[in-house]
Amino acid sequence: MFSTGTSLAVLAGALLLAMGAGIDPARDSLATSDKQEQAMSAQPTDQMQKVLDKLEVLGVKPIDTLTVEQARTQPTPADAVKAVLRDAGKSAEPLPVGKVENRKIAGPGGDIPIRIYWPQASNDRSGTPPVVLYIHGGGWVIANLDVYDASPRALVDATGAIVVSTHYRQAPEHKFPAAHNDTWAAWQWTLGNAASLGGDPERIAVVGESAGGNMAAAIALRARDENVQQPVHQVLVYPVADAAVGTTESERNNREAAPLNTAALPWFYDKYLHNDADGKHQYFSILDADLKGVAPATIITAEIDPLRSEGVDFAKRLEAAGVAVQSRTYRGVTHEFFGMGAVLDEAKDAVELAAVGLTQDFVPARRQASTPAGAAH
Numbered sequence: 001m002f003s004t005g006t007s008l009a010v011l012a013g014a015l016l017l018a019m020g021a022g023i024d025p026a027r028d029s030l031a032t033s034d035k036q037e038q039a040m041s042a043q044p045t046d047q048m049q050k051v052l053d054k055l056e057v058l059g060v061k062p063i064d065t066l067t068v069e070q071a072r073t074q075p076t077p078a079d080a081v082k083a084v085l086r087d088a089g090k091s092a093e094p095l096p097v098g099k100v101e102n103r104k105i106a107g108p109g110g111d112i113p114i115r116i117y118w119p120q121a122s123n124d125r126s127g128t129p130p131v132v133l134y135i136h137g138g139g140w141v142i143a144n145l146d147v148y149d150a151s152p153r154a155l156v157d158a159t160g161a162i163v164v165s166t167h168y169r170q171a172p173e174h175k176f177p178a179a180h181n182d183t184w185a186a187w188q189w190t191l192g193n194a195a196s197l198g199g200d201p202e203r204i205a206v207v208g209e210s211a212g213g214n215m216a217a218a219i220a221l222r223a224r225d226e227n228v229q230q231p232v233h234q235v236l237v238y239p240v241a242d243a244a245v246g247t248t249e250s251e252r253n254n255r256e257a258a259p260l261n262t263a264a265l266p267w268f269y270d271k272y273l274h275n276d277a278d279g280k281h282q283y284f285s286i287l288d289a290d291l292k293g294v295a296p297a298t299i300i301t302a303e304i305d306p307l308r309s310e311g312v313d314f315a316k317r318l319e320a321a322g323v324a325v326q327s328r329t330y331r332g333v334t335h336e337f338f339g340m341g342a343v344l345d346e347a348k349d350a351v352e353l354a355a356v357g358l359t360q361d362f363v364p365a366r367r368q369a370s371t372p373a374g375a376a377h
Contacts, residue, residue: 045332130203137210139268150339158355213239243279248309260335291321298357
């Protein structure tokens with residue numbers, strides 16, 4: 001993970017980019033070409049294999065073979081990471097941050113649990129740290145703030161930002177657009193409360209994983225549509241980009257992948273969506289939405305993941321719409337790898353990539369230069 005000193009180095013690099021002329025290669029081009037995508041071998045790295053082996057030892061079964069209750073109570077990838085650490089004689093304690101506080105905020109269907117992470121010390125030159133709204137994954141059905149505790153901590157450590165991690169109503173008890181509406185409410189709450197948290201209300205970004213990546217993108221779209229303050233940057237980690245299943249190369253090649261296989265996708269979608277029309281809504285099928293004027297983006301995907309192709313495609317759609325975007329597919333890792341920095345080198349690198357994208361657009365001069373015409377701030 002990044003230390004505070006590393007965060008300063010990232011910020012310094014972003015400032016140089018903001019002041020310098022020429023092209024920023026990390027933001028200007030997509031890192032994964034069509035040929036690269038088709039040629040991927042889908043062999044886990046040794047570090048990733050240890051996590052997968054531990055998932056098997058823990059008795060984790062494919063989601064599509066389980067009831068909702070079974071899926072919600074079986075061991076998680078986070079449990080596997082802790083077990084790998086213990087086997088290696090290492091501490092499984094979470095990455096330390098300055099302060100953590102659980103709260104509840106008002107939402108359209110009742111209280112929404114959130115967890116706020118503060119950095120150990122602000123390394124921002126203004127003395128007021130930026131703020132990130134983080135949205136966890138789980139296919140709109142499973143997982144919670146505890147399961148996805150590692151990612152917000154890593155983001156705090158890498159960026160020096162205050163991170164607000166939000167939960168949301170889950171399916172099948174609460175169908176579309178309940179979770180989308182809850183995360184939108186969390187975005188509005190973050191806008192209105194950033195200053196009281198000690199953060200900069202002008203520098204707020206959004207990060208989401210999987211289903212959370214879908215909802216993070218939907219926040220950028222809805223903010224543009226409703227003329228609400230846009231995220232300065234959106235980081236989408238293996239996002240769900242539409243409701244179609246079986247149409248992409250990565251879905252065909254990852255039918256037996258773990259912890260997410262292709263058959264799990266319709267299992268999740270059927271529980272969250274009422275019907276096909278829900279799946280075609282622009283805030284769910286973000287791949288087909290009008291993307292002009294949304295926030296600059298970082299797209300992170302995993303090689304061994306049925307969602308890889310649609311994440312790569314979404315990055316291309318953003319680029320075609322004139323949105324500044326950096327995209328990278330990490331080889332040899334699976335869905336859920338982003339929060340595994342304690343055991344995976346690729347996760348550390350992915351957090352660093354996210355931090356670079358965020359930090360660049362936390363710099364006002366850089367943000368103005370990269371904001372598409374018509375985008376609201």
